[in-house]
Amino acid sequence: MFRPKHRSRRTPLIAVLAVAALAAAPLTFGSGPASAGSGSGPDGGAPTITPAPHSERQRSDRVTITPAVTVVTGAKSDPAAVKLTTAVLKAAGAxxxxxxxKAPAGSGSLAVYVGGPSENPASAGALDALRTDGPAGLAAEGYVLAMGGKGAGRIVLSGADPTGTYYAAQSLRQVLPHREVPGATVRGLAVRDWPATPVRGVIEGFYGTPWSHEARLDQLDYYGAHKMNIYVYSPxxxxYLRAKWRDPYPAEQLGQIEELVGRARANHVEFTYALSPGLSVCYSSDDDLKALxxxxxxxxxxxxxxxxxxxDDISYTDWNCDADKAKxxxxxxxxxxxxxxxxNRVNQQFIKTHDGALPLQMVPTEYYNTTSTPYKTAIAGQLDKDVLVEWTGEGVVAPTMTVAQAKRAKEVFGHAILTWDNYPVNDFATGRLFLGPFSGREKGLAEELAGITANPMIQPYASKLALHTxxxxxxxxxxxxPDASYRAAVDETAGGNAKVARALRAFTDVNHSSRMDSAEAPELAKLMQGYADGSVQASRLTAAFAALRDAPATIRGGVEKGFVEDSGPWLDSAGAWGRAGVAAVRMLEEQRAGHADAAWTLRQQLPGxxxxxxxxxxxxxxGNKVPVVVGEGVLEPFFAKVRDTSNKDLGLPPQPTGTTKLPVYNGNTADRMTDGDDSTYFWSSRSPKSGEGVGVDLGGEQPLGSVSVAMGKSGSTEDYLHKGVLEYSSDGTTWHALGAEFSGKATWTADAPSGTTARYVRARATADQTSWLVVREFTVAxxxxxxxxxxxxxxNGSSLAAAADGVPENAYRAASAPASGDALAVTYPAPRSVSSVTVLRPDDASASKAxxxxxxxxxxxxLGPLDGSVTALPAPAGTSADAVRLVWADGSAAPVVSEVITK
Structure with missing residues (x-):
């Protein structure tokens, strides 16, 4: 963030609104990079303007925010730009x-010229005085912002058109300081700027809870502040957009849309109305044309x-009327x-007959990829050429989009392409927030397109982070x-508050991954890896988890209410993961320090x-309750590694870990295949192809017994591997079949031949299939x-086996106090070398004697008596034993044993 040389205190950008009486279009910008207000960057460089200008240079002169400022306007100066400029000047101390x-002669006060050549002829002379070129030759919506000169100086906002002038005012908003008193001096600046692509904005096109009216109004203000010029209304x-498309709107709802149209116009945003008749339209019907x-x-x-x-999202193989099939x-x-x-009839009979109507847009039924098909050929050859065709890329949610793909799309569809970019939309993964930056789009792509519209999340305020980028x-x-843009987005959301920004970075880090970028929690994951390999001190990882733990409270007190409401359950989950992380690292450090009791106490807390x-x-x-997912693929595996590290120190074998390369649906990650809970499951977000599947890493070479894979679930009974084989491997490279190929069964079971050992076991598809994959449990005995x-x-609910199953979290709990002579015996298949015996018991159930x-x-x-929650007893040197037993004392309480371990 940048700071002016002289400032009494920082004023939130919302103060701009308090100063301005913008009754017709009350502009509410979140506090952005603009919220800092400034005359120079942090190192005396150019102030931060977002989006980044195409051309920007500092001048050697300065302007001063004088007590009185004259805004010089022309007869056609954009009213919104004038209002915004006035508000910005007052927030800067005027x-x-x-x-x-015209500017008053000899006043010694700052003069600000608003309007390009077609709006305010006086701006040309002001630019000449600053020896700065005007906006001639700039693309539509381009602008020049110049400031400097002698004395108090002058500022010129000169757009190639009124929207360009408005965008110049938005840039000025980010350049001037925020002060309560006049006198700030700001270094001279010359900006020449223009958009890379003509149409830039957002399409509210997701399934799920539509945005509220208030949220839409707020979004339109946000788009104007960020130089986006289109909002497509398509929830x-x-x-009334789909199932009831023929029906007129109720008066109240139509009135709300009218208010949205007015707010959009005030922000230089084009409100686009998208009607989707495909569920029931008869294409050849004159009546349906008239209804539309x-x-x-x-x-x-x-x-x-x-x-x-x-x-989009309709069937074109089933006609809605016989007349269409006949035609x-x-x-x-x-x-x-x-x-x-x-x-074409809509275009010719409505769009062409309404003066001022903008080009018609359409979303084809085949709205993704660039494969030539009879459908696309028909659209290319028969649809009027001035209709814009929307396209999502090479996939519904395209991880990447290139210049070559865009060129190919124009060829295949035969029309100018407006992308419907499905990011950060989360209607296909409602348990996630996608808070990472826009990525995977090649430089130069924007110039190949008629425009880019982003489909946002169900959560409007949380969507702003990605929409900023x-x-x-x-x-x-x-x-x-992407990273620099995202840092600016976080700082904007934080309103310039460094503490809030740090909290937001901790929170957004664990909500970073998406179909565009698979890296989840990149900062936290880096620290986790460093801690695991010894290059990062425990204190640093603990501090990161503590920051995550504390972030929700800081965020709730420091950002706009809408963001907090949108993110509520994810904030709660992130905070809880942070608490768990602090405990996990502390547990490992206590264990490494030899503090067995303290480590065991902490380990007992971790499952909860x-x-x-x-x-x-x-x-x-x-009304469905959807589990929220935070730190997908990073946090849960970290705790599995913590568990395995603890187990290794205790002398327990590693527990199995689920693995897959299939993408995950809605947070149902692979670790859920091996959690011992049949009600949880892994769920892929697409169908497996031949050669793909799921597996288990046993953590080390070990003897195999029975292998079972339980697939499918209620409501998704076909989501299993329809044809496949079980296989095992010692190195993950060379695989051996475990029994014959399976087909048409949701549960597979096979017994390994006696003496078989392996580290890896997998279930692999041997044919492509159309259904997705659910795996409830993948069990390897x-x-x-x-x-x-x-x-x-x-x-009830416990078992004797839990006392030595390798899972301390599963405890054997006796149904009653022991009778005289009762003992609990743990017997091994063969004698083993034993140097010590450790018995773990819950802290609250360690009173029984044995x-x-x-x-x-x-x-x-x-060897000795049980003593407390952790009993560690040495065995005589050279001991080889085949069993351990706990002989209960007469009168002892009902025993509870978490684990009996021999080393």
Whole structure:
């Protein structure tokens, strides 16, 4: 952030609004890079303007914010730009801001010229005085911002058109300081800027809870502040856009849309109305054409000047009326012809007959990839050439988009392309927030397109972080740096507060990954890896988890209310993960220091802390409680590694870890295949292809027993590997079949031949399939596990085996106090070398008394008594034993044993 040389204190950018009486268009910009206000960058360089200008240079002169400032306007100066400029000047400390046709002579006060050549002829002379070129030759919406001169100096905001002048005012907002008193001096500046692509903005086109009216108004202000110029109204769950497209809007809803249109115009944003008739339209019907154009006329009458007809997410193999089938036949080509016929009639009979209407937009049914098909050929050949075609890239959610792909899309569709970019939309993964930057789009792409519209999340305020970066890319893709843009977005959301920004960075870090960028929690994951390999001190990782733990409270007190409401359950989950992380690192450090009791106490807390972190829910449009996911693929595996590290120190074998290269659906990650809970599951977000599947890493070479894979679930009974094989491997490279190929079964089971050992086991598809994959449990039995016998009998929900199953979190709990002579025996398949015996018991259930004994050559040898939660007893040197037993004392309480471990 940048600071002026003299400033009494920082004033939030919202103060700009308090100063301005913007009744017709109340502008609410979040506090942005602009919120710092400044005359220079942190090192005396140019102030931060976002989106980054194409050309920007500092001058050697300065301007001064005088007590009185004259805003020089022309007869056609953009009213919104004038209002914004006035507000910005007052927020910078000016006390008396007046408008006039020319600057008063000899006043010694600052003069600010608003308007390009077509708006305010006086700006040309002011630019000449500053020896700065005007906006001639700039693309539409380009602008020149110049400031400097003698004395108090002058500022010129000169757009290639009124929108360009408005954008110059938005840049000025980020350059001037925020002060309560006049007198600030600001270094001279010359900016010459223009958009990389003509159409830049947002399409509210997701499934799920539509945005509220208040959120939409706020979004339109945000778009104007970030130089985005289009908002497409297309929420999938507005019935009057789809299922009830023929019906007129209720008066109240139409009034809200009219208010949106007015707010959009005030922010130089084009409100685009997108009607989706495809579920029931008869393309050849004159009545349906009239219903569609009548609906458009209703919207025209309240100020809408751009229209779209999305025909996505419908079937084109089933006609809605017999007349269409009779006219065009069947198949994709027929559907393309029918759609072109209807859209051409709309274009000719409505768009062309309404002076001022902007080009019609459409979303094809085949809206992604660049494969030539009969449908696309029909659209290319028969749809009017001035209709803009929307396209999502080479996938519905395209990880990358290149110049070559865009050129190919123009060829295949035969039209100018407006991308419907499905980021940061989360309707396909409602348990996630996608808070990372816009990425994967090649430099030069924007220039190949008619425009770029981003489909945002169901959460409007949380979407702003990513939309900030979309705005930066679409304005100036050649200078776009995702990380730098994202840092600016975080700082803007934090309102210039460094503490809030740090909290936001901790929170957004664990909500970073997406289909565009698979890196989740890049900062935290780096520290985790460093801690694991010894290059990062425990204190640094603990501090990172503590920052995550504390971030929700700081964020809740420091950002706009909408962001907090949008992010509530994710904030709660992140904070809980932070608490768990602090405990996990502390547990490992206590264990490494030899503090067994303290380490065991902390380990007992971890399952509850992790369960709490995973307990938070988002309530969707239908009232479903969706588990929220934070730190996908990073946090849960970290705790698995913590567990395995602890187990290794205790002398326990590693626990199995689920693995897959398939993408994950809605947070149902691979580790859920091996958690011992049949109600949780891994779920892929696409169908497996031949050679793909899921596996288990056993953590080390070990003897194999029975292998079982339980797939599918209620509501998704077909989500299993329909054809495949179980395989095992010692090195992860050379694989051996475990039994014959399976087919048509949701549960596979195979027994490994006696003596088989492996580290890896997998279930691999041997054919492509159309259904996704759910795996509830992937279980690999070991043949070297001990057996547990004796008593007292286990209580309901527990088992004797839990006392030595390698999972300390699963405890054997007796149903009653022991009878005289009762003992709990752990017997191994063969004698083993034993140097010590450790017995773990819960802190709150360690009062029962017993003697610990080893069986050596058939004789029981006493090692000592149980003592507290952690009992560690050495065995005589050279001991080889085949069993351990706990002989309960008469009168002892009902015993509880977490784990019996021999080393």
């Amino acid at each position: 006390r008396d801001v007046t408008t006039a046709q 999938k769950d507005d019935p 154009t009548d609906k458009f006329q209703t919207l025209w009458d309240i100020g809408v000047r751009q229209f779209a007809v999305p025909l 065009w036949g069947t198949g994709g080509g027929a559907a393309g012809q029918a759609q072109a016929y209807l859209l 979309v705005a930066d890319y679409t304005w100036n893709d050649s200078a776009y740096d 802390l992790v369960a709490e972190a995973k307990s938070f829910r988002y309530t969707d449009l239908n 070991r043949t070297d596990r001990p057996t547990v016998s004796g008593g007292p009998a286990a209580a 003697r610990v004994q080893l069986r050596v050559d058939g004789t029981w040898q006493d």
